[in-house]
Amino acid sequence: MEETQPVPRVGVVLFVLKGKSVLLGRRRASIGESTFALPGGHLEFGESFEECGARELMEETGLEMGKADFLTVTNKVFLDKSKPCHYVIVFLRAVLADPNQVPQNPEPDKCDGWDWYDWDNLPQPLFSTLDEMVRSGFNPFPST
Numbered sequence: 410m411e412e413t414q415p416v417p418r419v420g421v422v423l424f425v426l427k428g429k430s431v432l433l434g435r436r437r438a439s440i441g442e443s444t445f446a447l448p449g450g451h452l453e454f455g456e457s458f459e460e461c462g463a464r465e466l467m468e469e470t471g472l473e474m475g476k477a478d479f480l481t482v483t484n485k486v487f488l489d490k491s492k493p494c495h496y497v498i499v500f501l502r503a504v505l506a507d508p509n510q511v512p513q514n515p516e517p518d519k520c521d522g523w524d525w526y527d528w529d530n531l532p533q534p535l536f537s538t539l540d541e542m543v544r545s546g547f548n549p550f551p552s553t
């Protein structure tokens with residue numbers, strides 16, 4: 410039988426902002442195990458980036474997304490795992506529909522839980538892509 414060739418996949422990942430804080434959760438997943446990462450996941454057939462972001466945020470945190478806009482895109486190959494992965498990741502900046510919503514953890518097998526972290530005092534270790542962005546001086550907050 411012919412082997413299926415690996416292909417790049419598209420992900421949508423959210424910087425959910427509240428004041429000077431960003432929403433992060435410690436991953437329980439093969440890629441980035443035990444690192445702090447942003448909510449997000451795979452783009453499904455027919456979805457807009459915003460629809461995907463809102464769906465993933467609801468599935469992973471129970472939070473309802475408000476306004477979102479495009480920030481940047483990355484193109485990253487993860488070769489350190491037994492199954493190599495290649496992701497084009499679209500990063501959106503988002504706020505909550507209601508800023509008083511409290512994050513839940515409906516997928517405890519995938520994440521230890523979600524919390525708000527001050528951008529100037531981020532937890533360690535960060536997920537590799539996020540770590541690279543922070544080190545390069547990337548800032549998800551709107552310039553005022």
Ligand SMILES: Nc1nc2c([nH]c(=O)n2[C@H]2C[C@H](O)[C@@H](COP(=O)(O)OP(=O)(O)OP(=O)(O)O)O2)c(=O)[nH]1
Pocket residue numbers: 420421422438440446447448449450451452465485496498536538539
């Ligand atoms: N969640 C998340 N994914 C990220 C980040 N940075 C980054 O490159 N990715 C890439 C690697 C992930 O394997 C890929 C897809 O996200 P994911 O691993 O959370 O996917 P998922 O299980 O939630 O997706 P799904 O199957 O539920 O659709 O996006 C990040 O900060 N958070």
Ligand SMILES: [Mg+2]
Pocket residue numbers: 448449450465469
């Ligand atoms: Mg995810």
